[in-house]
Amino acid sequence: MPITKVFSTEIERISILDEHGKFDEKLGKGLIPDKDLVKLYEAMVACRHLDEVAFRLQRSGRMGTYPQNMGQEANSLGAAYALANDDWLVPCYRENCGLFWRGVPMEMVLLHWMGDERGNAIPRELFCTPLAIPIGTQMLHATGLAWAAKYRGEKRIACTFFGDGATSEGDFHEACNFAANLDIPVIFFCQNNFWAISVPGKIQCSAPTLAQRAVAYGMKTVQCDGNDLFAVVKCVRDAAEFTRSTGKPHFIEGVTYRLGDHTTADDARRYRDAAEVEMWKTRDPITRLRAFMKERKLWDDSKEGSLKERVEKEVAAAVERAETIAAPNRTDFFDSMYAEIPEDLRLQRDSTQTHGLGENPSQLDGVEVRKLDHPEHAH
């Protein structure tokens, strides 16, 4: 028999609460306790409201560029909920909802997009890395974080997020290959929203799913309805269990859609079909969950009304905190350059008022010039 089949595979797709409100009792029962479900819903509504407010802030010149998360909330939220609180969340830039769930203050994300480095100083104990803007870099970092956890004998795993477009970067392939071959406990969560700015998925990947990219690396993989919070929670929970117990990586493709523009610098109407957007609005993760909760008598219009009020206050307060923070000091940028500031940099810092940044002795009036000693030459 000269021709034999050496490999074949199938990709599973998980959907629990579909866009028509149909709920799969077998998969969904007991997955999320009712009281958590309400909180998760509220978190999505808050995140959505922040998106709307941020958009208006940008339009009125109070914020730089901002990428809306609208429509994709369930992905990062479901993951943050399903993971342990000290597992690493390694985001790209469309994971606000999960970051807020973990405890990142809203104003930090606002500060980031207002162009303030202090927005990146996420407290270490939250186990979240700062937003990653160069496409692809964070996947390797997540792999390294998880690898270090394994090295130190910790149970911690990492979950990293990235878009469909990011799977075209070499970094993605190198991260997958490492994680699979070295048995590194990292979850690769791809938010496939079908677009990378104006570039459609077809230009990034010709295979029918992104989930199958993992197959080539010998990695477990699954596709889920990323607009279905239940499906995301189930997939991430299963993946986390697998990853934690085996130390091996797992891939998840969350199929979702960017309801807004790529960023506020973009106008998606120029390249996207209005009908496509309208169709995806009917699959919105928030309306779907609200209908489900109403049907189960967990939610009603009066609760919705008071939630709206609470969320508006919460977001307004975050905006206020972000906007009233004192401007950073012009010498700040020198201080976090090295663990200890080197002498030449200290001179630059103390003489930034002048042109040569510490080069020209004549500018150093009033600046303390320490006599350099070179301890390494002393002996």
Add this chain to the structure above:
Amino acid sequence: MTAIEMVASDAVPDESSGEREIEFRDALREAMSEEMRRDARVFLIGEEVAQYNGAYKVSRGMADEFGERRVIDTPISESGFAGMAIGAAMMGLRPIVEFMSWSFSLVAADPILNNAPKMLYMSGGQFGCPIVFRGNDGAGGQLGSTHSWAVEGLYSNVPGVKIAIPSCPYDAKGLLKTAIRDDDPVFFLESERMLSMKGPVPEQEYLIPFGKAIVRRAGRDCTIASWGRPVNFCLEAADALAKDGIECEVIDLRTIRPLDLDSVVHSVRKTNCCVVVDQSWPFGSPGSELAARVHAACFDDLDNFVHRVHSADVPTPYASNLEQEYLPNARRICEAVRHATYRA
């Protein structure tokens, strides 16, 4: 005399002569489109260049005119399309590779630094690499440190590359046309902050030769040498200084490799004073290179050491006030000139 020299013009068209004014981005597009009409080997490749008309609308309309075969959208794979374009250049095509930002070229460091500039050398002259890499360079306005690289500091250290860095629409067009016709790899550094800048660009064809600086403003007291966007800061500083009676001669180098030392030396012999303004970091930069050369060539002419104004030796800050302070801005240039001319 080569064709380039015959049509070259060093003169900035007189703005009062009713010359047409266009934006920097349109000047770039005209250069690319004209060269693509002229030479079927030229094509444009990069992220969002076709359907979207370029992330910064530089290639507006080009996909319509030249079609998908010559204006090519890529996946987000900088290393991939830079390397492929080098292969195409080795086969005699003339790719123009757009990096949405030069900051993203770091992902493609191996092809652009380790392959393109030494292809001719390493193939013993068998394969040239006539390729243009272009995109936004330097601080674009609160884009944060990972998106604000001024790559001339890093890349000018590499033998085999040519680096052009225009400061106005006229130069953008003339230098880019020269870059596309060049037989060697050219790194072409634009600035997001200048794309909407308008300036005179004549209808008739012209090219600007590499390695020929231009005097933007004449003066007798101090030579200010610069390139790219900071030339505009220098002109601003020169205006301010003139009010105090300090007349600066502002020289725009236009290309960093080749570097037109002669024009600077010629000016310094007159002013006896030199300030170099460079938006890259101070350590081992094109600015320090020029300063060293001026010291060597004008040792007996200088009344003071060559002063340098650079970006601060830190990653580009995110906050607007810090970014302004970080850059070699007009205020810092003025201070440097005052110190260099002993009028502080």
